[in-house]
Amino acid sequence: MHKPIVVVGSINFDYLLDVTALPKPNETLIGHGLRTAIGGKGLNQAAACASFGRPVEMVGAVGSDAIGQQAMGHLTRKGVGAAQVRTLDDERTGMAHILVAEDGQNMIVVTPGANSRVSPADIDAASGLITGAAAVVVQLEIPLPAVRRALEIARRHGVLTVVNPAPADSSVLDLLPLADVVTPNELELMALTDIADLSDASLTQGLGALIKAGARQAVVTLGSAGCAALIDAELVRIPAFPVKAVDATGAGDTFNGALVDRLVAGTDLIEALRYASAAAAISVTRASADAAPSPEEVEAFLTRHPV
Ligand code: ATP
Ligand code: RIB
Numbered sequence: 107m108h109k110p111i112v113v114v115g116s117i118n119f120d121y122l123l124d125v126t127a128l129p130k131p132n133e134t135l136i137g138h139g140l141r142t143a144i145g146g147k148g149l150n151q152a153a154a155c156a157s158f159g160r161p162v163e164m165v166g167a168v169g170s171d172a173i174g175q176q177a178m179g180h181l182t183r184k185g186v187g188a189a190q191v192r193t194l195d196d197e198r199t200g201m202a203h204i205l206v207a208e209d210g211q212n213m214i215v216v217t218p219g220a221n222s223r224v225s226p227a228d229i230d231a232a233s234g235l236i237t238g239a240a241a242v243v244v245q246l247e248i249p250l251p252a253v254r255r256a257l258e259i260a261r262r263h264g265v266l267t268v269v270n271p272a273p274a275d276s277s278v279l280d281l282l283p284l285a286d287v288v289t290p291n292e293l294e295l296m297a298l299t300d301i302a303d304l305s306d307a308s309l310t311q312g313l314g315a316l317i318k319a320g321a322r323q324a325v326v327t328l329g330s331a332g333c334a335a336l337i338d339a340e341l342v343r344i345p346a347f348p349v350k351a352v353d354a355t356g357a358g359d360t361f362n363g364a365l366v367d368r369l370v371a372g373t374d375l376i377e378a379l380r381y382a383s384a385a386a387a388i389s390v391t392r393a394s395a396d397a398a399p400s401p402e403e404v405e406a407f408l409t410r411h412p413v
Contacts, residue, residue, distance in 0.1 A: 109240035110161040110187065111366060114229065114256040115148020116221040117166050117181075117202040117248030119173045122355065128207045128217075135203075141393070144180040145202055146271055147245040150356045152183040154363020154385070154398035160370065161188040165232045165256070166248065167220040171411065174220070185247070195265065196222045200247070203344040210351030210390055211329075212234040215248055216247060218271075224248040229255040240370045241266040243362065246275050257284035266369060269321070270362050274298055283320030290316075291327045291358055308332050310341045323375060325365070325385075333379055344379045347387035347411050353397075360389040362397045384408050403409070 116297045116329040123137040148166050156162040164186050168174030177199060181188040200219040206212050206394055229252050236242055242260040244253045244267070253269075260267045263285045269285040274297035282288060292304055299315040301308040309326060313336040315323040325335040364385035368378035384407050389397040399407070403404070 108161055108215075110163045110235065111155045111163060111370065112146050112163045112232070112235050112239040113152035113155065113186075113243045114165040114224075114244070114248070114253065115151065115243070115245045116146035116200055116216070116218070117144070117149045117164075117168050117177045118146035118202040118216060118221070118247075119177070120145035120204055121205045122206055123355075124403045125205050126127075126208055127374040128205055128211060128213050131361075133231070133341045134220065138361065141181050144177050145299075145356065146200060146357055147247050147270065149181065149265075150176065150187075150359035151245065151270070151363045152181070152186045154360045154394055155367055156185045158364060158365055158367040158371070158401050160240070161187070163190065163232075165190040166408040167192045167194055167224050167228070167237070169193070169220045170195050173196055173199040190228070190235060192228060194223055197223060204343055204355055206355060207354050210354040212353070214355070220247045220249065221248050223355055224252045224347070226251050226255040228252060229239045229259065231257050236260055236265065237263040239265050241268060241366050243268045243366055245270045245272050246278060247273070250275065250281070250362070252283070253278075254281055257281055260284070266366075267364050270290060270358065271409060272300060272358065277379070278313055279319045281412065282316060284320040287323045287325060287365070287369065288316050288321040289325045289327065289358075292329065304331070306341050310336065313341070314339075316330060323378050325379065327361055329354065331356045333361070333383060335379060337375060342376060344383050347407070348382055349391050351390040353393045354390045356397060357386045360385040364404070381408070
């Protein structure tokens, strides 16, 4: 039996509103079509890892509302273990308000609810899972002290750690000595480092700053421009696969889930990034944040899109 991937993170109820184009400040728009889904970067990444056939355990919290029950059912249907997801009596489940434009781009505002109550004590309660894990994956939609505790336990036991610093919080820089891989998107990289654009020189500088802060590997996702990593101090860009994007919400989550799956499998970083890019490309063609493909779909896609 494989060791599980443990995802420590958020669980949200997503309200997705389709708009023609994303609004400018002070603009009022008429949306067309409201969809709802179970989401949260933590849950989406856990579901993505599970879709690649790995055992996955989630550590997090939901409220005692109907949505929390729905989220627990969703985790079970996705094959994600939820024994360490706490239901809080006096709290609402996290919510995300998401605008999705016709070009697939999005804007997200999260109301954390129960996610804001995930504590180091919850992580300690899950330490048995973490010490026996193949990898621990974290994002920043739960409080930083809980994230730190999960990374500390993982590092002490030699467990692979993947830090997706989303949403960006500069305090995460202090946690990077505990990160095997850090995976910001372009805005997060700009927020965490001093870079002002996405030129090769700036990406090299930004990713270099994350490595200087302590991360062993640094990868940036660049939406439809693909992703990039610093490998032996050289910038390696992996272009995105050409697809018609319907909804890029959660593309980063699918990317992270696929990346950790490949890293756990022992694949080298460039190959793992290509696989993660293919998985994410498939996901953006689907209208859901929780749209990770199966390994068979990714293999078939890669066969149709050779290097
Ligand atoms: P989210 O926060 O919605 O999960 P993100 O901003 O973290 O997303 P992105 O950088 O937008 O993540 O996308 C992650 C990866 O998904 C990219 O590196 C790329 O490989 C793939 N991707 C995103 N958008 C597209 C697109 N339009 N076409 C093809 N691939 C895409
Ligand atoms: O990455 C997409 C996710 O971000 C959504 O599911 C939403 O809940 C927010 O956490």
